[in-house]
Amino acid sequence: MPMRPYSDDILEEIxxxxxxxxxxxxxxxxxxxxxxxxxxxxxxxxxxxxGFSFWFGPNDLDAAIEHVKKMYNNxxxxxxxLLLNPIVHSKEGDTYxxxxxxxxxxxxxxxxxxxxxxxxxxxxxxxGVFGSPVVRGDNDFAGLKMLGFLNKPVKPEPxxxxxxxxxxxxxxxxxxxxxxxxxYMLSGLAYLSKNGSFQHPEFPTLFDSAKEQVEGEEFxxxxxxxxQHVQDAATCWDAYDRHHTLFVRxxxxxxxxxxxxxxxxxxxxxxxxxDATGPTRKGAEEKFELVVNGWxxxxxxxxxxAAGGTGKSSVAHYLCILAATDxxxxxxxxxxxGSTINKEHCTGLCIYFSGEDGxxxxxxxxxxxxxxxxxxxxxxxxxxxxxxxxxxxxMHKLHKLPNVSIVVIDPARKxxxxxxxxxxxxxxxxxxxxxxxxxxxxxxxxxxxxAKGADPKSARQVLECLRGSQVFIDRPRVxxxxxxxxxxxxxxxxxxxxxxxLGMIQGERVFVRDPKSLGLVWLPGPDGIRSDQLSExxxxxxKAEAELKAVKTES
Numbered sequence: 001m002p003m004r005p006y007s008d009d010i011l012e013e014i015x016x017x018x019x020x021x022x023x024x025x026x027x028x029x030x031x032x033x034x035x036x037x038x039x040x041x042x043x044x045x046x047x048x049x050x051g052f053s054f055w056f057g058p059n060d061l062d063a064a065i066e067h068v069k070k071m072y073n074n075x076x077x078x079x080x081x082l083l084l085n086p087i088v089h090s091k092e093g094d095t096y097x098x099x100x101x102x103x104x105x106x107x108x109x110x111x112x113x114x115x116x117x118x119x120x121x122x123x124x125x126x127x128g129v130f131g132s133p134v135v136r137g138d139n140d141f142a143g144l145k146m147l148g149f150l151n152k153p154v155k156p157e158p159x160x161x162x163x164x165x166x167x168x169x170x171x172x173x174x175x176x177x178x179x180x181x182x183x184y185m186l187s188g189l190a191y192l193s194k195n196g197s198f199q200h201p202e203f204p205t206l207f208d209s210a211k212e213q214v215e216g217e218e219f220x221x222x223x224x225x226x227x228q229h230v231q232d233a234a235t236c237w238d239a240y241d242r243h244h245t246l247f248v249r250x251x252x253x254x255x256x257x258x259x260x261x262x263x264x265x266x267x268x269x270x271x272x273x274x275d276a277t278g279p280t281r282k283g284a285e286e287k288f289e290l291v292v293n294g295w296x297x298x299x300x301x302x303x304x305x306a307a308g309g310t311g312k313s314s315v316a317h318y319l320c321i322l323a324a325t326d327x328x329x330x331x332x333x334x335x336x337x338g339s340t341i342n343k344e345h346c347t348g349l350c351i352y353f354s355g356e357d358g359x360x361x362x363x364x365x366x367x368x369x370x371x372x373x374x375x376x377x378x379x380x381x382x383x384x385x386x387x388x389x390x391x392x393x394x395m396h397k398l399h400k401l402p403n404v405s406i407v408v409i410d411p412a413r414k415x416x417x418x419x420x421x422x423x424x425x426x427x428x429x430x431x432x433x434x435x436x437x438x439x440x441x442x443x444x445x446x447x448x449x450x451a452k453g454a455d456p457k458s459a460r461q462v463l464e465c466l467r468g469s470q471v472f473i474d475r476p477r478v479x480x481x482x483x484x485x486x487x488x489x490x491x492x493x494x495x496x497x498x499x500x501x502l503g504m505i506q507g508e509r510v511f512v513r514d515p516k517s518l519g520l521v522w523l524p525g526p527d528g529i530r531s532d533q534l535s536e537x538x539x540x541x542x543k544a545e546a547e548l549k550a551v552k553t554e555s
Contacts, residue, residue, distance in 0.1 A: 003135055003136075003137075003190055003199045004188060004199065004201050004202070005075060006072070006074050006075025006076075010188035010189070011068065011069060013187060013204075014186050014187070014188055014189075015065055017186060017187055017203040018061055018064060019061060020220075021034070021086055021103065022057075022058040023216070024102040024103045024149050024150075024220050025100075025101065025102040025153075026058070027102060027217055028150075028152070028153040030088045030099060030101070030102055031057075031088070032088040032089050032090045032099050033055040033056055033089050033090075034055070034057075034084065034086055034088060034089070035053060035054065035084070035089070035096070036052075036053070036054045036056065036068070036083070036084060036085075037051075037052060037053045037054070037083055037085060038050055038051065038052040038071070038080050038082060038083065039051075042194075044179040044193050044195070045083070045183075045191060045192070045193050045194075046192040046193065047079075047080035047192075048073075048080045049071065052071065052082070054067050055089070055091070055096060068082055068189070075190065077192070079192075081185075081186070081189040081190065081191045081192070082189075083183050083184060083185060083186075083191075084184040084186055085161070086101060086105060086184050087099075087101050087156050087163060088100055088102075098156040099155075100154060100155050100156065100163075101150070101154055101156065102150055102153050103147060103148060103150055104129075104147075104148045104150060104154070104163060104164075104165035104166050104168075104169060104225075104227070105145075105146060105148070105166055106144075106146040106162075106166050106167075106170040106173065106181050107134075107143070107144070107146070107170075107177075107180050107181055107182075107183050107184065108120075108134075108143050108144045108146070108170060108173045108175030108181060109134065109142065109175065109177040109193075109198055110139070110141070110142050110143055110175065111176070111177060112195075115139060115141050115142070115390060115417075116133065116141040116142065116175070117390075117392055118392055118396040119392075119435070120144060120173050120174055120175065121133070121173075122396070123172050123173070123174075123244070123247060124144070124146055124169065124172060127148070127225060127229065127230055127233055127252075128148070128223060128225045129146055129147065129148035129225055129230065130146070130148065130207055130223075131144050131145060131146040131147070131206065132144070132145060132205040132206050132208060133200075134198050134200045135198070135199055135200075136199075137196070138387070138388065140388035140389075142198065143175065143177070143198055144173050145185065145206065146169045146170075146173065147206055148165070148169065148225045149220050149224045149225065150165070150224060150225060150226075150227055151224035151226055151227075152226075152227065154227055161182045161183075162181075164227060165227045165230050165231060166181070166182055167181065167182075168230050168231045168233065168234035169230065169234075171237060171238065172230075172233060172234050172237050174237075177195075179194075180193070185198070185200060186200075187200045187202055187205075187206075188200075188201065188203070229252060232252050232254045233252045235254055235257075236250065236251070236253065236254060236257065239257050240261070241269070245431065245434070246260075246264065248435075248438075270474075288498070288502055289342070289345060290342060290345075290502075290503060291341065291405065291406060292319070292336050292337070292339050292340070292443075293340055293342065293503055294339045294504055295336070295337055295339055295478070295480060295504075295505065296319070296445065296478070297477055297478060297498060298345050298442075299437050299438065299441045299443070300443070300477040300478070301430065301433055301434060301444040301446060301476045301477055301478075302443065302446070302476060302477065302478040302480060303445075303446045303447075303448055303472065303476040303478070303479045303480065304316060304445060304446070304447050304448070304480045304482065305447075305449070305450060305462050305465075305466055305479060305480070305481055305482070305494065306481070306482035306483060307449070307450045307454055307456075307483065309484075310483065310489065311489060311513065311518070311520065312410075312482055313356070313411075313447060314518045314519075315336075315337065315482070316352075316408045316410050316445055316447050317352060317362070317365050317366070317369065317408070317410075318336065318519065319336055319341075319406065319408065319445065320350040320351075320352045320375070320378050320408055321366065321370045321375045321378065322336055322346075322375075323341060323350045323377075323405050323406045324346070324349075324350040324375040324376065324377035325370070325374045325375045325376075325377075326374070326376065326377075337491055337509065337511075337520065337522070338509050338511075338522035338528075345405060345443075346405045347405065348401070348402070348403030348404045348405040349377050349378075349379050349401060349404050349405065350377055350378050350379070350405055350406045350407075351378075351379045351380075351381060351398065351404065351406070351407045352378060352379070352380050352381070352408045353381045353407070353408060353409045353414075354381070354382060354410055355382070355383050355409075355411055355414025356410070356411060356414060357410075358382075359380075362380060365518065368516075368517050369517070369518070369519075381394075383415065390417060391415040391417065391432065392417075392428065392431075392432035395433065395435070395436050396432070396435070396436075399439050401440070403440075404436070404440040404442040405442060405443065406442060406443045406445060407433075407436060407442050407443070407444050407445065408446075408447065409445070409447065410446075410447035411446075411447045411448055412446050412447065412448045412468075412472070413448075413449065413468075417429075420467060420469065420472075421468050422469065423469045423470065423471050425469075426468060426469040426472060427471050427475070430475040430476075446476065448466060448467065448472060449467050450462065450465040450466060450467060451466070451467050455483075456481065457485075458481075458483070458492070459480075459481035459483070459490065459491065459492030459493060460481065460494050461481075461494075462479070462481030462482070462483060463479060463494040463495055473495065476495070477497050477498065478493060478495065478496050478497070478504075479493070479494040479495035479496075480492075480494065481493070481494035487512060488510050488511065488512060488523075489510075489511045489520055490508050490509070490510050490511070490530065491508060491511065491520075492505070492508035492509065492530075493505060506531060507529050509528060509529060509530075510523045510528050510530060511523065511528075
């Protein structure tokens with residue numbers, strides 16, 4: 001949402017905002033005055049009139065609005081947008097003494113070229129606290145305004161501009177803007193600061209996460225939060241070294257912090273190792289399921305990696321076609337890389353992010369793969385998600401879809417917000433993907449290129465040839481490696497964190513390409529399998545011989 005120009009509607013919304021804040025205080029019996037003010041000096045806020053102060057009660061809203069109108073100068077510069085001190089004060093003579101607050105708040109700005117990530121707002125919402133984006137110029141996600149209604153009034157800390165809980169909200173948002181967190185900015189006004197002009201466009205957008213009408217005291221009392229819960233959440237957030245994945249997994253559980261962190265610390269704080277460790281591992285009680293037998297796990301991330309021209313986009317697209325078709329009960333779908341898809345796990349939307357191939361190429365492939373147009377559940381996306389909307393934000397939007405079977409991102413580099421060699425950039429990319437996998441139980445398939453000039457001779461060598469950060473190797477559960485060998489295409493598991501006993505393929509499969517359909521045809525018999533794995537019979541023979549040798553040695 002872009003910055004809103006000044007209008008009388010903004011003043012009416014500010015009146016509504018001030019009235020709502022007073023109501024949040026009054027449900028706890030707090031009476032007194034709040035303050036509109038400008039700071040002394042020019043840091044961090046730029047105001048034409050410094051050191052202005054106006055104290056007002058719930059019956060003085062008209063006067064407060066007049067001061068806002070005058071100081072804001074109808075939105076034209078130079079002006080003095082007024083900050084709000086939400087703490088209720090009592091007045092004795094000319095002295096104002098803080099009494100308490102029925103709410104907590106915080107403000108965070110993404111500075112420079114930074115953009116907020118959706119997980120930052122999600123943590124705030126998970127506590128029952130309201131929050132929505134602040135805008136700056138063309139950046140529609142340049143910060144966060146946060147507001148929580150308390151179930152008990154809180155007393156201010158002496159000499160502080162905020163109350164207990166405000167700092168906890170700021171910490172949970174994980175925004176690096178220490179100069180601004182304790183200020184309360186009114187919605188609708190553009191605040192000029194040393195880091196640019198910021199605006200929270202509309203007060204009602206704070207409450208979008210409530211999904212119900214905002215109305216009066218009943219709304220406030222039904223959306224109150226416990227201060228201790230917020231502070232405990234901040235304690236957990238810091239204890240988990242601010243890893244969103246751990247916070248989602250363990251939640252607010254201060255009593256069991258040591259236990260929750262035990263296995264994570266034993267695993268050198270490595271997510272890949274942690275996911276496979278101990279009774280608290282993720283999904284310990286879940287049943288393991290495959291979308292495609294031997295290849296694609298459900299609710300996890302799979303990487304398909306190959307050099308250009310190997311056919312990885314065609315393979316990924318064909319997977320979506322098969323999974324998006326409503327097969328009859330008695331029908332056996334065509335195989336994918338020689339394995340069957342599990343129809344029961346392919347009943348939802350199949351979303352194909354095509355970052356390189358345009359509609360003409362995608363449509364041409366679809367006609368070859370699905371000439372009778374039976375695949376009715378394929379949703380195609382390009383790289384433009386709307387002005388100011390990032391890939392991670394759009395992925396979060398997919399969470400509202402009731403059933404998602406497969407999501408293909410082809411290729412990864414088109415959806416990264418930065419350099420593919422930057423581990424932080426790639427980690428944020430995979431966090432958005434993994435969150436979708438966990439919440440929707442979807443199979444996430446990421447297509448990725450190899451380094452320029454790479455010429456792997458095995459699926460395992462594909463892993464050594466991946467472009468970019470080591471994160472591309474660490475984060476996927478499965479890496480499928482493809483490479484060309486003369487007229488053949490060879491495909492195998494370059495990496496697999498899933499035991500073979502659960503049905504993952506062994507060795508490599510050898511295919512030839514059908515030029516008419518672009519499909520890969522698996523060669524029959526021994527010609528279609530390359531394996532350096534021992535067979536079950538060979539393993540049993542080795543075990544028997546070893547046991548016999550041990551018995552002879554002991555005797």
